[in-house]
Amino acid sequence: MWRGSLYKLIYRELLLFLILFAVLSTIYRHLLTSSQKRDFEQIVIYCDNFINLIPLSFVLGFYVSYVAQRWWQQYQAIPWPDKVMHLIALYVTGNDEYARMLRRGLMRYLNLSLILVLRSISSAVKKRFPTLDHVVDSGFMTALELDLFLAVPSIEFNTYWIPCTWFINLLKEARQNHRIPDPQGLKLIMEEFSEFRTKCGLLWSYDWISIPLVYTQVVTLATYSFFAVALIARQYIDGKEKQFQLQIDVYVPIFTILQFFFFMGLLKVAEQLINPFGDDDEDFELNWIIDRHTKVSYLGVDTLMNRCPPLVKDIYFDAENLILPYTEAAAAYKKKTYRGSVANMTVPEEKQTMFLPDVIEEDEEDVRPSHHSSMMSIRTHNESPSCERRSARALIHLRRLMQPLLKRFFNLIFKNRFKPTKRSNDQKL
Secondary structure, three states, rough: OOOHHHHHHHHHHHHHHHHHHHHHHHHHHOOOOOHHHHHHHHHHHHHHHHHHOOOOOHHHHHHHHHHHHHHHHHHHOOOOOOOHHHHHHHHHOOOOHHHHHHHHHHHHHHHHHHHHHHHHOOOHHHHHHOHHHHHHHHHHHOOOHHHHHOOOOOOOOOOHHHHHHHHHHHHHHHHHOOOOOHHHHHHHHHHOOOOOOOOHHHHHHHHHOOOOHHHHHHHHHHHHHHHHHHHHOOOOOOOOOOOOOOOOOOOOHHHHHHHHHHHHHHHHHHHHHHHOOOOOOOOHHHHHHHHHHHHHHHHHHHHHHOOOOOOOOOOOOOOOOOOOOOOOOHHOOOOOOOOOOOOOOOHHHHHOOOOOOOOOOOOHHHHOOOOOHHHHHHHHHOOHHHHHHHHHHHHHHHHEEEEEEHHHHHHHHHHHHHHOOOOOOHOOO
16 A cells, blocks of 8 residues: 555655745734735746746646656566576477587576676666676676677677677577578577567666756756745635635645646656666566576576476367356356448348449540540649539530441541452453
């Protein structure tokens, strides 16, 4: 109830706000003279009229939305070795000691690169591995590997990627020793390894490139300025000059406290989500992720490879219409299958007869442009589209009527013109 709750985040600021509000109310009611009260009332009215000029809802809402989206993207950037684990278990063959060392070494290098990244960006992981000697003592790195790691110059850049090169060299050795006989398997392992390596770099980039400080300062200044003005603007004063003030003297600003919960709570939530790699209540459990990845990796590529159940028939092997069981508690959740919004719609029987309807085709592209049609289009430029369609339809109909007549006419002409004449025998001689 308390851990990670809203009350834990804002109780200090809320107590300070209520104390200051009570102090100002006491001074106004008991310590100020009549003239001083009139001056104080003018300040209260002024602050109450212009407090809404602070665009707190817009600025804070947009900021929290952006931070929450970035927070989820940071979680999705955490790499998981499960895909690489399954591919290594499938394509790196052999059950001897060398094959086991090969598969376990590949997964250890993969997890080691993630640990080195998290040591650079997470205070919780840094507390677990303060030095690289603690990484060696935990079994993620050998003493020789540590010497090779420290031998690389690392003054100007982070060297978390060095175990990735060891992974590649070990994978190349496995290929040369015919432990990966399928080249497609090598390709798939490298693709998933590249995705794992990309996410490690993305985690480091999220820690390097944070939300611009000026953006956070604007939102923080707007929130605290709003409630600093509200300390005065929400005071009860004598008279009816203040907008929305009731005649009943209200000692506790209930709705101002609700506003404080909402606005200040959103600001504190955004501050918690900006860096989820710390050691706050709602930050990512990165140490648990390291433990989980290590245990699952070794189980997947070594221990569970020889513990597979035999192939058997399932209990529904000969069944066609399966009826799956439910418990009594879950029986209420079984629903009918969704068939579609019009699955049960009925069509009247007299309208179910099938026929081929007459379709009038409108092929405007068949109408060839001519001088007459061009002049016609100029004259009808301002007419409606329906008139244009009727004109085009009339031209098409006229063309279809004239086409057989023109065809017969031209056939008759060419037939009479090129008809051969019979020459007499005298002409032949």
